Amino acid sequence: MKIQKYSKLFAVALTIVQIWTVKSQSINEDKINYDEMISTMENQLSQCRAQSKTQKNSELWTILSDIQQIKSNICDIDSKLKGKDEIIACQEVQLEDKTKLLNFQIKETSKLKQEASDYQVQIQNLQSIITSYNTTNNKNNAELSKLTLEYNRFNQYRGNEIIELRNELKQNKLNHTSCMKLLDDNFKKCESDNKTTIAELKERFLKLHAEADAVMEKRNIAEFQANECNSLGDELRNKINSKTDELKKCIMKNQWLSTPTLNLPSSCLNLSAGVHEIQIENGKHFNVVCDGDGWIIIVKRFDGRQDFNKTWKEYVDGFGDLQNEFFIGLEKIHLITTLRRYKLQIFAEYEELTDSADYDNFRIGDAESQYELEEIGNRESYSYYHVLYHYKNQKFTTYDRNNIGNSDFNCADDGRGGWWYTKNCQFEWKLHGAKSQLMKIRPYFN
Structure with missing residues (x-):
């Protein structure tokens, strides 16, 4: 239990x-x-x-x-x-x-990621804009540097010109002082001379008045005779000009027929550097200097051994040594440039720089036009000093023949030599101040 x-x-x-x-x-x-x-x-x-x-x-x-x-x-x-x-x-x-x-x-993170992606796209766009801006800014900086250089050079030139003007003003003040002294002396002399009797002055005045009446009568007769002579002279000049034109045509015709056709080149194209004989299309033939690149040298100055202060005839015919310094001649330049289109190239060496310029259509007229610079064309390269288009339509001038329009002042009187000078010589000061100068032409090709 x-x-x-x-x-x-x-x-x-x-x-x-x-x-x-x-x-x-x-x-x-x-x-x-x-x-x-x-x-x-x-x-x-x-x-x-x-x-x-x-x-x-x-x-x-x-x-x-x-x-x-x-x-x-x-x-x-x-x-x-x-x-x-x-x-x-x-x-x-x-x-x-x-x-x-x-x-x-x-x-929220997804939204932020989307916003970050949008910002990234905006940043890329802004970077592209910044890159484009930097490129444009670099170009502008380069152009600004170039303009600054030109501005500095121009200021240097203006500074030299101001110094010259100040010196000239100082000289003018000295001259003015001398003139004032001379005027004072003359005034004192006049006061002394005025002490002569009034009667003597009246007598002399009446005598001069009578002589002036006689001179005026003779002048009127002379003007009448001069008008008759001018009318006869105009008729005679017209006849002479007509006969001269006929004579020129006859001479040109005879030259064309009598000038034999030689097996000569018409320019320096494909010719080595040195002196060569060429024959242009109208049959004329003469020696020229080639530079080896197809250019005909028309002006060469480099050491000053050749004097360029020459007469009109010498500039027409040409002067100097083709092996050294020379000017080929206005008539030859006219004959070469009048039959086809030619380019022009200019080199000049100064104390501070070497300058050059290219023009694509250079042509001068004949003797009747005073070898006017008829055409210069467009400038193909940048140049600081050479602005040859200022000389277009200007006639050639030497110290013994002034062809500058509306000017009593001859720019060639200072010994610089012949040129297509403008009024008051305002564009030529630097061109003729070069240590050396070279001008050459060659056929134009597109």
């Missing part, structure tokens, strides 16, 4: 241990209805107490105490489980909030 009772108690205890084991294993899993299990254990304990009223074994009470302790522990565990459930629920809420925040941040 005791064995059966102990067996039941042991079974109850074992059941409680199993329940505790299951309870311990399922703490973090599904919840169990602990109230129902506890009620079942209490019923079993009541049955055991009813069966063992007469026997109170110390071992049984120990087991019951253990069961009571286990019950108390179960209550503690249940309380802890409830606390953990609350913590888990709170953490689930927090996790949900964090998930929402994370999703919001993901969306």
Whole structure:
């Protein structure tokens, strides 16, 4: 009987241990209805107490105490489980909030990425604009440097010109002082001469008046005779000009017929450097200097051994040594440039720089036009000093023949030589101030 009772108690205890084991294993899993299990254990304990009223074994009470302790522990565990459930629920809420925040941040990050991509495109566009601006800025800087150089050179020239004007003004002041002194002396002399008697002056005045009347009468007669002579002279000049034109035509015709056709080149193209004889299309032939690149040298100055202050006839015919310094001659330049289109190239060496210019259509007129610079064309290269288009339509001038229009001042009087001078010589000062000068022409090709 005791064995059966102990067996039941042991079974109850074992059941409680199993329940505790299951309870311990399922703490973090599904919840169990602990109230129902506890009620079942209490019923079993009541049955055991009813069966063992007469026997109170110390071992049984120990087991019951253990069961009571286990019950108390179960209550503690249940309380802890409830606390953990609350913590888990709170953490689930927090996790949900964090998930929402994370999703919001993901969306914001996507927007920021898109904005960053847009900014990157804008930055690339701005970089392209900056590159284009830098290229334009570099070109502008180069042009600015070039203009600054020209401005500095121009200021240097203006400074020299101002110094010359100041010196001239100083000289004029000295001359003015001398003139004032001379005027004072003359005035004093006049005051001394005025001391002569008024009667003597009247007598001299009447005598001069009579002589003036006689001169006026003779002048009127002379003007009448001069008008008659002018009319006769006009008729005679017209006849002479007509005969001269006929004579020129006859001479040209005879020259054309009498000039033999020689097997000579018509220019310096394909000729070596040096002196060569050429024959142009009208049959004229003469020696020229070739530079080896197809150019005919028409002016060469480099050491000053040749005097260029020559007469009109010398400039027409040419002068100098073809092996050294020379001028080929206006008539030859006219004959060469009048039959086809020629380019002109000018080189000049100064103290501070070497300058050059190219023009694509150079032509001068004949003797009747005073070898006018009829055409110069377009400038093909940059030049600081040479602006030859200023001379277009100007006639050639030497110290003994002034062909400068509307000017009594001859720019060739200072010994610089002949040129297509403009009025007041305003563009020639630097060209003739060169240490060396070279002018050459060659046929124009597109």
